[in-house]
Amino acid sequence: MIQILFFARFREELGVASEQLELDGLSSIGDLLEALCGRGDVWARLFAEDQRVMMALNQKLADRNTPLKAGDEVAFFPPVTGG
Amino acid sequence: MIQILFFARFREELGVASEQLELDGLSSIGDLLEALCGRGDVWARLFAEDQRVMMALNQKLADRNTPLKAGDEVAFFPPVTGG
Amino acid sequence: MNSVSIQADPFDPNREVDLLRANDPSIGAVVTFIGLMRDINEGDRVESLYLEHYPGMTERALQRIVDEANSRWEIQHCRVVHRVGALLPTDPIVLVAVASHHRKEAFLACEFIIDFLKTKAPFWKKETTAEGERWVDARESDDVATLQWQKGD
Amino acid sequence: MNSVSIQADPFDPNREVDLLRANDPSIGAVVTFIGLMRDINEGDRVESLYLEHYPGMTERALQRIVDEANSRWEIQHCRVVHRVGALLPTDPIVLVAVASHHRKEAFLACEFIIDFLKTKAPFWKKETTAEGERWVDARESDDVATLQWQKGD
Numbered sequence: 001m002i003q004i005l006f007f008a009r010f011r012e013e014l015g016v017a018s019e020q021l022e023l024d025g026l027s028s029i030g031d032l033l034e035a036l037c038g039r040g041d042v043w044a045r046l047f048a049e050d051q052r053v054m055m056a057l058n059q060k061l062a063d064r065n066t067p068l069k070a071g072d073e074v075a076f077f078p079p080v081t082g083g
Numbered sequence: 084m085i086q087i088l089f090f091a092r093f094r095e096e097l098g099v100a101s102e103q104l105e106l107d108g109l110s111s112i113g114d115l116l117e118a119l120c121g122r123g124d125v126w127a128r129l130f131a132e133d134q135r136v137m138m139a140l141n142q143k144l145a146d147r148n149t150p151l152k153a154g155d156e157v158a159f160f161p162p163v164t165g166g
Numbered sequence: 167m168n169s170v171s172i173q174a175d176p177f178d179p180n181r182e183v184d185l186l187r188a189n190d191p192s193i194g195a196v197v198t199f200i201g202l203m204r205d206i207n208e209g210d211r212v213e214s215l216y217l218e219h220y221p222g223m224t225e226r227a228l229q230r231i232v233d234e235a236n237s238r239w240e241i242q243h244c245r246v247v248h249r250v251g252a253l254l255p256t257d258p259i260v261l262v263a264v265a266s267h268h269r270k271e272a273f274l275a276c277e278f279i280i281d282f283l284k285t286k287a288p289f290w291k292k293e294t295t296a297e298g299e300r301w302v303d304a305r306e307s308d309d310v311a312t313l314q315w316q317k318g319d
Numbered sequence: 320m321n322s323v324s325i326q327a328d329p330f331d332p333n334r335e336v337d338l339l340r341a342n343d344p345s346i347g348a349v350v351t352f353i354g355l356m357r358d359i360n361e362g363d364r365v366e367s368l369y370l371e372h373y374p375g376m377t378e379r380a381l382q383r384i385v386d387e388a389n390s391r392w393e394i395q396h397c398r399v400v401h402r403v404g405a406l407l408p409t410d411p412i413v414l415v416a417v418a419s420h421h422r423k424e425a426f427l428a429c430e431f432i433i434d435f436l437k438t439k440a441p442f443w444k445k446e447t448t449a450e451g452e453r454w455v456d457a458r459e460s461d462d463v464a465t466l467q468w469q470k471g472d
Contacts, residue, residue: 005220007218007220007288007290008218008290008292008301009290009301052304054288056220056223056288059220059222059223059226059227060223060226061227061286075220075223075288077220077288077290078290078301078304079285079303079304080284080285080286080287080288080289080290080304081284081289081290081291081301081302081303081304082217082219082248082259082260082283082284082287082288082289082290082291083201083248083259083260083280083283083284083287083289088373090371090373090441090443091371091443091445091454092443092454135457137441139373139376139441142373142375142376142379142380143376143379143380144380144439158373158376158441160373160441160443161443161454161457162438162456162457163437163438163439163440163441163442163443163457164437164442164443164444164454164455164456164457165370165372165401165412165413165436165437165440165441165442165443165444166354166401166412166413166433166436166437166440166442179336180333180336180337183332183333183351183353184333187355187409189409190409191356191357191358191359191408191409192357192358192359193355193357193409194354194355194357195352195353195354195355196351196352196353196355197350197351197352197353197429198336198349198350198351198353199348199349199350199422199425199426200336200348200349200350200351201347201348201422202340202346202347202348202349203344204344204345204346204347204420205344205345206344206345255344256340256342256343256344256346267357268460269352269354269433270460270464272352273352273426273429273430276350276426277426280422307421307423311423
């Protein structure tokens with residue numbers, strides 16, 4: 001299982017703050033994004049290739065190539081706007 | 084007449100804070116520096132060509148080429164160390 | 167001494183600078199950046215701001231940025247404070263204060279930290295205008311600022 | 320609003336920043352530099368410092384530097400305060416505080432002003448150590464800092 005978190009606009013548009021998912025052959029964050037995209041509708045729109053999506057693995061910035069393993073915490077969020 | 088001011092280490096080493104001088108053919112700050120150098124001793128040492136001397140005309144930074152006229156206030160001082 | 171704080175409570179920038187200085191007589195320079203909530207953004211009057219964040223990751227991200235600044239430059243002390251939750255115009259949003267023996271290092275470290283915070287730390291601003299709420303868009307100039315530190319300096 | 324002050328009396332950097340901000344809700348960024356008297360210089364313990372200046376010219380020189388900063392960058396407010404006379408370790412010597420809508424301008428203007436002040440404003444430091452009094456030498460790194468602003472930035 002992995003833990004997935006969504007923040008800010010993503011959380012609002014998806015109506016989901018977090019979910020648990022079976023790894024099920026997903027070997028990288030890119031695989032996971034494709035799986036989320038496959039849900040269609042707002043998921044497909046937010047996580048399309050041309051969208052600016054930031055991601056973190058275990059609270060550290062990551063990218064599509066970052067590998068996944070059971071127990072990981074993955075987060076997706078729009079470009080940050082703090083400061 | 085012009086007014087000449089000396090600051091910091093120059094004032095201390097010369098033992099002079101200010102003096103009045105006849106222009107007397109001095110047409111630039113460079114001319115004035117040469118005249119001061121001509122006094123010999125500590126004057127010659129402080130104002131030798133190879134010394135770092137900063138200068139101001141009427142309270143604005145100037146250089147050896149800056150022209151002089153009657154009524155001017157000229158100042159000589161070591162490199163500044165404020166801030 | 168380095169300190170990073172993410173807090174819902176307001177903070178006093180002056181107090182943070184005093185804590186940073188702590189009467190340490192070896193400090194020669196203090197450079198401070200304060201980011202404040204403006205009452206205008208993109209031409210619209212903004213009534214209030216809500217700052218969402220990713221608890222846990224924000225602290226780590228800021229700590230990593232502060233560590234990186236310490237490894238790049240010889241600095242003595244560093245404090246970073248960032249508000250989350252509800253803010254009003256003129257409220258300090260963020261403070262980055264750096265103390266060092268000489269000024270160049272303090273300027274570089276301070277600007278580096280705020281530049282990286284802007285593009286790497288998980289905070290998101292939502293503002294309330296007369297037309298309702300809206301998420302603030304990231305600015306391209308912030309990406310450019312971050313990139314400049316990356317192509318060797 | 321710009322303000323330049325040369326003063327023998329101590330000043331409170333926090334108060335200067337408050338005066339600069341003056342609750343102006345259009346300010347987005349404040350960058351502050353504070354130069355402090357260190358108790359060590361060139362490896363020797365320094366007991367006290369005396370700052371000589373060129374009355375009249377110092378004010379003009381600082382005003383010119385502040386004007387130049389305003390012509391180079393879009394800044395909103397700027398305050399420069401510089402002590403003269405006798406100082407003790409941990410005393411603030413100089414403060415440069417700049418407010419602007421966005422941070423880049425505030426950083427640039429603040430660093431520009433202190434860099435130019437260091438090499439163009441007529442102040443001279445004399446320090447007292449266990450061995451007696453000595454004039455502080457100008458640092459070449461300050462000349463380099465000033466030059467960098469001159470070959471277009």
